[in-house]
Amino acid sequence: MKSENDLSVSELSTDTQPDEHLEKLSNKERVSYGVSDFACNIANGMVGTYLMYYYTDVFLVAAGAIGTLFFVARIVDAVCGPAWGILIDHTHTRWGKSRPFFLWFSIPYGIFFILAFSSVPLDSMGKLIWAYVTYIAIDVLYLGINIPITSILPSLTSNPQERVRLSTVRQVLATTGATLISVMVLPMVALLGRGNNQLGFFLTAVIIGVLTSCLLLVTFKNTRERVHPKNDHKLPLSESIKALKGNWPWMIISLMYFFFWIGMQTKLQVTVYFFKYNMHDAGLASVMLGLQAISLVVIVFTPFLTAHFGKKGTMSIGLGLCVISQAILGIGAHYLSVPILAAATILGYFGNGFFAGLLPVMLADTVDYGEWKSGVRAEGLVTSFSGIASNFGMGVGGAVTGFLLSMNGYIANHQQTPQALKAIEMNYIWVPLIGFGIGLILMYFYQFDKMQPKIEADLMARRLKEE
Structure with a gap:
């Protein structure tokens, strides 16, 4: 049986003897x-999907205060995101650069995740402080495990098709997880809490938190980092930043990710509100969120579609479907038609499938582009901005939701005024449409696909020359 050191030797030999298989x-x-x-x-x-609802309708914190919390957390992200990326680039262990983070931070993340859904008996100010501490903690720790998921991909293999396969498996499982949690949370809260929503959310969080930590440890145990450029060493920050300079694919993907998540977050977190107050049937929220299982079909076929339309074309199709679905949702909301809302939701999840299936691959491409253009390979710093972009987009989306609800008179667990109902609809339909539309426009400027064959050939020649 091989020891960890033995594995490190075999992994490093891959660089000196390039062989596709x-x-x-x-x-x-x-x-x-x-x-x-x-x-x-x-x-x-x-x-x-559920934390904002938990804060306002279960933990009983004002929507405007939560909107401010989500915005403040994004300021923290702006500092912590690059810091995590730089830390990854400066990490050199026998396990690799990105892989150790799953070992180090999986359990702390699970603990603070549980604490975030713990309804401690405090006054209003105490509850708000508790929300700030626990939410910002899970936000920072989430970056510490999510950024390595992306940064490790270009280190697992340099084979483009293998990267697509890895990304496909990742996104199928990611969507499966998102679908299960969307469908199961409210029923689990009801079952475990037996009428006590505070207890129900806490026990649900315990189950999810423990499972999350265990699965991240499985990732640590069974993955290996293989791609190690000859000049792989602890890069100073001034050197790492060169991988970003002039990296237009990275800039476009990061901006697209930011605007996509503004739209997606406002839609996700207000779904329960929309069906509880606008449609008068909160149970429909789980049904609609569960329809995202449809995107699994798209993710599975993404490699085949990419072969025909390219990554840019396939991503554009996905974002276009998202925009169209939001417009149809507007019709369904106007007529309060469940069939129209369901059809539009299904169409939107088809679009999400294209986006989810391709984004990690496109981010890995930006690492290669940065190395090709600058000679510096900084997986951590380059890919960390995907976590920053998504988290900052989610935070802005959360702030928009909280402020719109607060400004239009939302009161938890009461019949809502027409203005409050309109604010909920705005978050569910029109803010997402704008975010997806901006993302679609940005894809027009993405030109990496045409350059990829030359970039791959140049990088391979450069690595062979360094031997």
Whole structure:
């Protein structure tokens, strides 16, 4: 049986003897990589979809105060995101650069996730302080495990098709996790709490938190980092930043991710509100959120579609479907028509499938582009901005939701005024449409696909020359 040191020697030898078949990973490793995002999506899916509802309608904190919390947390992200990326680039262990983070931070994340859904008996100010401490903690720790999920991909293999396969497995499992959590949270809260929503949310969080930590440890155990450039060493920050300078694919993908998550977060976190207050049937929220299982079909076929339309074309199709679905949702909301809302939701999840299936691959491409253009390979710093972009987008989306609800007179667990209902509808339909539309426009400027063959050939020649 090989020791960890023995594995390190065999992994490093891959760089000195480039051979395509050595980078074709086992199904065990592909699945182990994919369960990392399954874990993140069951935990962060519960946070992104239900935490605001939990804060306002269960923990009883004012919507405007929560909107401010989400915005403040994004300021923290702006500092912590790059810090995590730099830390990854300066990490050199026998396990690699990104992989150790799953070992170090999986359990702390699970603990603070549980604490965030713990209804401690405090006064209004105490509750708000508790929300700030626990939410910002899980936000920072989430970056510490989610950024490595993306930064490790270009280190697992340099084979483009293997990267697509890894990304596909990852996104299938991620979407499965997000779907399960969307459907199961409210029924689990009702079952475990037996009428006590505070207890129900806490016990649900315990189950999800423990499962998340265990799955991240599985990822740590069964993955290996293989791609190590000869000049791989602890890069000073001034050197790492060179991988970002002039990296237009990275800039476009980061901006697209930011605007996409503004739209997606406002929609996700207000779904329960929309069906509880606008449609008068909160149970429909789980049904509509569960329809995201449809995107699994799209993710599975993403590699085949990408072969025909390219990454840019496939991503544009996905964002276009998201925009169209939001417009149809507007019609369904106007007529309070469940069939129209369901049809529009299904169409939107088809679009989400294209987005989810391709984004990690496109981010890995930006690492290669940065190395090709600057000679510096900084997986951590480059990919950390995907976590920053998504978290900042989610935070802005959360702030928009909280402020719109507060400004229009939302009162938890009461019949809402027409203005409050309109604010809920705005968050559910029109803010997402704008976010997805801006993302679609940005894809027009993405030109990496045409350059990729030359970039791959140049990088391979450069690495062979360094031997």
